[in-house]
Amino acid sequence: MNGITKRYSDLERAIDEVRALLDRWSGRQGGAGEPVPDPQALRYAQLILHEWLANLLQHARFEERTPDVRIRVRTDGAGLTGWVTDNSTGFDLAERLRQQQSRSPSLPERGMGLRIIRACAADFSYRQDENGRYRFTFSIPADHDPWLSTLF
C-alpha cells in the first residue's frame, strides 16, 4: 500500500472514512519495497483533509449537482502528496486566505481552517483543471515542522 484513492458523494461520510483509512495506513508495517509514510506527516494529512472536506461541506456551492469528490493520497516513502477534486463552483483560495488572515483576532472562534491547512502543508493550491473540475493539491515533507500563531 502506498496510498489511498476514494470517491464520494457524501462529504460527511468522506470525512470519517478518510480519517479511518489514514489511521489504518499509519498502523501498517511496510512490506518489501512498500513505502511507509512518516507518521507525523500522516497526522498532518488527516488534519488537512478534515479541514478541506469540512470546508467543502459547509461552504462549497454544488448548485444542482450531486457532489462528486475524489481523494488521493500518496507517499514516496517519507512525505506525502495528495489531491481532492470536486465538481463545485470553486472559490479563490488565495483571496479567502487573505480574508481569514486580515480579520483574524487573537484566539479566533472561526476562520482558522485554511490557515491550519497552510501551516500543515509545505505547498498547496486550488485550481480549476482542464475538465472544469476544481483540484486542491497539497504536499507534506517528512521533516515538516508547522506552526500557526493563533495567540497574538
Add this chain to the structure above:
Amino acid sequence: MSFTVEPLAPDTVVIRMGEALDFRNADDFKSTFQDQIDADVRNFVLDFSKTAVLDSTGLGSIFSLYRQISPDDGQVAFADVSRPVQVVVQLTRTYKVFRQFPTVDAAEDALISA
C-alpha cells in the same frame, strides 16, 4: 456526539469530550459549557482521552469558552490529551494558554488547590 459533565467542586467541572470536537458538534459543546457558566462554574477540565478529532471549529469553541471565563480568573485545562489533539495543540501553540495535565486527577488537584 454529546458531552458529559461531572462536577469536581462548586466552581469546577470536568467535561468528557468524547470522540470528536469538530464543526459538527461545536455548537453542542458551546451549549454544554454555557449552561455551566450560567451556573457560576469558572474552571473547566477538558478530558481528551478518547478524542480522535479536534478541528479548527472545535478549537475555536474552546477559545470561546476561554474568552468568557478568563475575565473572572477562570481556567481551562486540558487533561489526558490524545495524540490527534496534541497535534493541533502543538501546531497552534495553544499549550501557552491552556495548561495540560497527564490525568483528570492531576488537573483537578492543580485547579482546586489554586
